[in-house]
Amino acid sequence: MSAVVLPAPAATPRRISDEAFWGAVLITPYLAVFALFVVFPVAYGVWLGSSPTAYRKLFQDPIFFSTIVNTIIFLLVAVNLKMLIALGLSGFFLHEERWVRWLSVLFLIAWAAPSIPTILSFRWMLNPEWGMVNALLFKWFQVEGPGWLTERHYGLGAAILVHIWKSLPFWTLILLAGRMAIPKDLYEAAAVDGATRWQSFRYVTWSSMRGLYITCVLLSTIWSLGDFNSVYLLTGGGPIDSTHVLATLGIRYLRQDQVDVALAAVIVAMPAVIPIVWFMMKRLSGEHVQD
């Protein structure tokens, strides 16, 4: 053994083993958390949700198909609307006026404050009979306001509104950071070439931010799929279970002690979720390679 000559100037053996030892010790807490509270639940969930009867029950439930439709509407409208507004607002917050700076600090409050009180504030404000919105509509315009939370489409619309209200500052901030990373001379060069405002947006801003924007849309899609609060605390899935999305439907089954159906409701979304996650993993972990 001692005849083997190491080509590289190695550190003393004691130090290597010291580092290897502490490396193993320090990574263990995270691996334990991950094994006990991520791997085990996921495996347990797949096992619990693997009986064909659960899927039969799920597909026979008339709520299921309206829930799928709601979920798709919720995702398409909420995510795209939110990201488009965030993209526009990120340009607004680029202005250097003092009042814009102050407004950006205030704007963050929707993100900073916990969501429960503000969702409940929306809920009471939009209450068709006793809420402030319909009271003022009647007082000012003598108009009977619609049942914001008691009709399916208004209810879903209100949930989308609340969802956007809560998460808009976060995405605006991310896109603002993306805009600030674009070198100023690109805009100057575009101006010298006589580009219009639209052209400089199209060829400078958008072409620099497209990757970030797509990443944000995909990430937001996955997270919005897991948004339970906006629907549950606003409409509770009602009226007559017509505004459920997959997140609230799954929890509803769970509360009814139908764990297998709850998991089936989550697992049916996987064909849509897994490709996005796979794509995102490539994007996000690719970032580590870059520098």
Add this chain to the structure above:
Amino acid sequence: MTLRKLPLYATGLAVFLWTVIPIYHLFVIALSPAQEAVASGLVPKHPTLQNFGLVLGAQHNLVQYFWYQLATSAFVAVMVSAITLAVGACANYAITRIRIRGGRAITNIALLTYLIPAAFLAIPMYKTMGYYRLVDNPWSLIFAMVALASPYAIWVMNQAARKIPRELDESAKIDGATTLQIFWHVYLPLMAPTLVAIGTYALLLAWNEYLYAFLMLATEARLTLSVALGNFLVFDDAPWALLMATGIIYALPPTAVYYAFRRYMVSGLTAGAVKS
């Protein structure tokens, strides 16, 4: 000149109203006497602090455990923050400084957790906590939130740790420092700004969490405040003025913490995102 700025002012006004209206409404109702919280106007006619008095004095059935619930929320938030920091910093040090084998793979699987929709994972997590006999115990919520917060912690820390020159570790090693001494005296102080950001992030995540707490906690005196707020809705004629006052008291500490550490939060948050 002014006319050209009109769209800017209009956008500013829209952003202001959009942000402020739900919060303003929260205060109007909280400051109204119970009977005036219904079909309220734009300003409370007889503003009063009696709702806040009821909450702080725990003088209503729905807020009788207010202080217990506040304590549970605080305990859970502080524990999640501390454990996430400890677990995250240890893992990050092992991955980026000691460069253990498989460090990249661990980062990637951690990232995978971050990409599971929260409400989806909640279902098997609840059953798992039942299996571990932790249901209705604040530790079930603490462990679940640590599991959700630590992947983001590791990811952000990985970005930050790369900016610390490895020469510092090397020279400390030459001076005879042990691995643990480098961790404690070199790595942790240099990572302090990121640790503040992550600690705040985990604290707020846990304090604000509703769904996991709603599933895992049951005894009324041991709920977190967020769940207690949701439980107001169980009653057909929820006392909305009281609910809004409780909501404001619940929202104040995390909002204050967020604004106090805003600079750290914003730089930590956007550090990873911008580059893709």
